[in-house]
Amino acid sequence: MSKETYKGNLFCFGLGFTAKTLARSLISKNWLVSGTSRNLNLNDTLKKNGVSVYLYDGNQVVPEITDAIQSATHILISIPPQSSGDIVLQQFGADFLNWGHLKWIGYISSTGVYGDTKGEWVDETSPLKPVTARGSQRLVIESSWLKMQKKYDLPVVVFRCAGIYGSGRNLLRSIKQGRARKIKKPGHVFSRIHVEDLAQTLEASMQRPQPGEIYNVSDDCPSCPSETLDYACGLLNIEPPAPVSYENAELTDMARSFYQANKRVSNKKIKKELHIKLQYPDYRVGLSTLIQE
Numbered sequence: 001m002s003k004e005t006y007k008g009n010l011f012c013f014g015l016g017f018t019a020k021t022l023a024r025s026l027i028s029k030n031w032l033v034s035g036t037s038r039n040l041n042l043n044d045t046l047k048k049n050g051v052s053v054y055l056y057d058g059n060q061v062v063p064e065i066t067d068a069i070q071s072a073t074h075i076l077i078s079i080p081p082q083s084s085g086d087i088v089l090q091q092f093g094a095d096f097l098n099w100g101h102l103k104w105i106g107y108i109s110s111t112g113v114y115g116d117t118k119g120e121w122v123d124e125t126s127p128l129k130p131v132t133a134r135g136s137q138r139l140v141i142e143s144s145w146l147k148m149q150k151k152y153d154l155p156v157v158v159f160r161c162a163g164i165y166g167s168g169r170n171l172l173r174s175i176k177q178g179r180a181r182k183i184k185k186p187g188h189v190f191s192r193i194h195v196e197d198l199a200q201t202l203e204a205s206m207q208r209p210q211p212g213e214i215y216n217v218s219d220d221c222p223s224c225p226s227e228t229l230d231y232a233c234g235l236l237n238i239e240p241p242a243p244v245s246y247e248n249a250e251l252t253d254m255a256r257s258f259y260q261a262n263k264r265v266s267n268k269k270i271k272k273e274l275h276i277k278l279q280y281p282d283y284r285v286g287l288s289t290l291i292q293e
Helices: 017-027 040-048 063-070 087-098 133-152 171-176 195-207 225-236 253-257 268-273 283-290
Strands: 009-013 032-037 051-055 074-077 104-110 156-161 163-165 182-184 192-194 214-217 243-245
Touching: 009 017, 017 032, 017 051, 017 195, 040 051, 051 063, 063 087, 087 133, 104 133, 104 195, 133 156, 156 195, 163 195, 171 225, 171 283, 182 225, 192 195, 192 283, 195 214, 214 268, 225 283
Parallel strands: 009 032, 009 074, 032 051, 074 104, 104 156, 156 214, 163 192, 182 243
Antiparallel strands: none
């Protein structure tokens, strides 16, 4: 099959959880997919699924990656921020300016850019007041990409994602592994999104690119973490762990940071503009499906 017969050519900076899910869907629809990985052990699995993989740790430009990007029609950036910022923008941003063939550049950001609203709803027009270092980094990188979009007319779209879960990465797995904890912080809620719903949102945007747009990607049902844990334990017929107050819980800095911002994330825009119908509109549907694995 010649390259001309493919519907599109996606290059993923970071073949992680989200990109691999998107890749599987696109390959089934006759797309070419390639991307970067830091893990050699993943390469064989990805290649068996038809993905061309390039080893990349962000420390140096790999000529083969530049060559692959030149033939791509769409770019997905899901590498998390590094201490120096966005390595993709730093190392490849100038190259993007020289190529007029790109139809879509998707940047995976986080709802952490909104900060803490004491449980109130946020949408894409809400004030941006991150309360964590990661959220601040995301905001700086978002702004840099959007400035590039405006200045050079690049087809950049930003996706602010809630907590991503799905097959192999979910609360049920954490419970089975004995890692789940019941942290009590009254009134605190989390928003989340199933990775397959995130992938369908990315696909919808790729089909109808709107450069410069920002989309929240979350499900319909923000909920308190203890409620979600109780439901998951019920599915497994396991007694929930004893609750521990947030103030007394021994948490890593990363885990504690998730409790610093309390907000409900609206997904109205992806439904209205991208016509998204969620497969997993809440954690009950998502976890009930995952229990069958």
